Amino acid sequence: MNSCLKEELYKGFRIQLNLCGPKTPWTSAQEQTGGCGRVRLARDVRRSSEASPAPSLSTEEQRALERKLKKERKKEEKRRLQEAGSCPARKTPAPRIPTDPTPPSSGATLALDYLCGWAQKRQDWKFQKTRQTWLLVHMYNPDKVPDEHFPTLLAYLEGLKGQARELTVQKAEAQMQALGEGATDGQDPLLLGQAHRLRQVLQLLS
Template identity: 70%
Template sequence: MRSARGLRPARRTRRPGREGAAACRALQETDPELSPEEKRVLERKLKKERKKEERKRLREAGTAAAQKPPARRSGAELALDYLCSWAQKHQDWRFQKTRQTWLLLHMYDSDKVPDKHFSTLLAYLEGLRGRARELTVQKAEALMQELDEAGAASPDPLLLEKTQRLRQVLQLLS
């Protein structure tokens, strides 16, 4: 049986098992006439087989780390680290829109942005430019109106703290 090119017999492809992976390696090393596409296919099969064997080894070892993905940090932690990094003027600090957005959305909530970080956040907001600054002022003014209306009905300590933060932001940006 000849292949489409007519140069050598067509090979049947099959999933490499333990003996199959070794056969693929041997075939790849001994057959220099493999086309680049055939080499890529063989390399993918070998890589897949290695990953499968690695997972099996980890499963047999029973390591807890292999079964549980590493713990991911929350958006709050990442945003506050970003803010602290900015404040310390680290060489590796870079602007990150998602972190800035998180900070702008949650800056009035003292549970998410503690008081010890709020003064740093105010300093960060001083450098806010363009549309982000305009939107922050607009949202703060709208929220201030809502809180003034709601605050007249019942004096809630959380609302008072939020109002105080709003006033500081408006005073800084306006």
């Protein structure tokens, strides 16, 4: 083959390579298909792999996967706490401020207030059997009914009627007999004061 023919063949081969694009190193896919067709085949394979979507999970599978991941996170957190040798701090409740509630009124306070309300003729005053009973039971005790309230109580007793009046007289006579000589000896001031009140009540109601 002469030199002119060889040059023509080389020129034709270069023209074919230029039509297929710039010279690039061939990959394995290019080697199998050859030339420009090899490049196109490799590109098509890559595009098809990128375009194919990842397989989707069902709802149950997603939930199972989430539970699994949650358990793994808890295990990992527990392991870290054990390694650190500490436990999560518990929230301590806020200290309660001690309140100072108003103490309930005693029976004596309520009964004496009831008696004062009657004496002052308060508009909101009304009869209360419980308060009256307390006054009748404790009226001979100066510790329960002070001396300054006893004249008011005598005025209140003037309004007693019926069975309440009779029972008050009977109890006063029985207590006077129980005191006996102790009320007249004058040795015990407490007994002497009780006897004096008993006489006033008997004198008023008899």
